[in-house]
Amino acid sequence: MSDVALPDWAVVSPKRHAHIARVVALLERWSREMSLPADEHQAWLDAGRWHDALRDATEEVLRRATGDAASPVGLLHGPAAADQLAREGESRAAVLxxxxxxxxxxxxxxRTGRALYMADxxxxxxxFMQADRAxxxxxxxxxxxxxxxxxVRLRLEWTLREGKTLHAPTVALWNSVC
Structure with a gap:
């Protein structure tokens, strides 16, 4: 399913493109199983297609696109893609x-953001954890x-176990669901 169409400005490797296709496939499956309305269904698929569109862009490109000189580079591809989508006229707040x-x-x-977070x-x-994740x-x-x-719990546990930084939005997310 690596035939998922990406924007012209996307910077993804074949491996990343395959990941995006698997994310979109999950979102498609869940959306159909949940009988989502057509507009929400499309929002899920678009969010899946675009979430990693700049994941393989260089640090220089991501910092210039976001104007962010301080955040870890691994956190910049989402904001950079959302900003580019907004410049191109995407106006669905849930997707952005x-x-x-x-x-x-x-x-x-x-649900659009939550579904993408889970599918990713x-x-x-x-x-890792293939049986549990399936x-x-x-x-x-x-x-x-x-x-x-x-x-959310599993992702937080992994972050803590690996000694990585818990970012404020992640903590707020946990507090909103616990």
Whole structure:
């Protein structure tokens, strides 16, 4: 499914493109299983297509695009893509927020942001916790909020276990679901 169409300005490797395709496939599946309205269905797919569109851009490009000289470079691809989408006329707040915050999370997300956050973590191409993540992916349509809370918890546990920084939006997200 690496035939997922990306914007002309996307900077992704073939491996990243395959990841994006797997994320979109999960979002498509969940959306259909949940019988989402057409506009929300499309928002989920668009957020999935665009979330990593600049993931393989250089640090220089990302810093210039965002004007952010301080944040870790790994956090800049979402904001850079959201800003580019807005400049091109994308106006759906749920899509822009999902793309902007998909790496760290956001407490005020609608289902679009929450679905993208889960799909990015649960997509089957990742090598870790495959059975657990597959189980969670199978539960999204029937237990969306409970599964989202579990995914947030797992991502927080991993961050703490790896000794990585907990970013303020991530903490706020956790506080909003616990």
């Amino acid at each position: 927020s999902a793309v902007r915050w998909h790496t760290v999370g956001h407490a005020e997300w609608t 973590f649960l997509e089957p191409g990742r090598a 189980y969670l992916a199978d539960r999204v349509a029937s237990a969306f909020d409970d599964t989202f809370r579990q995914v």
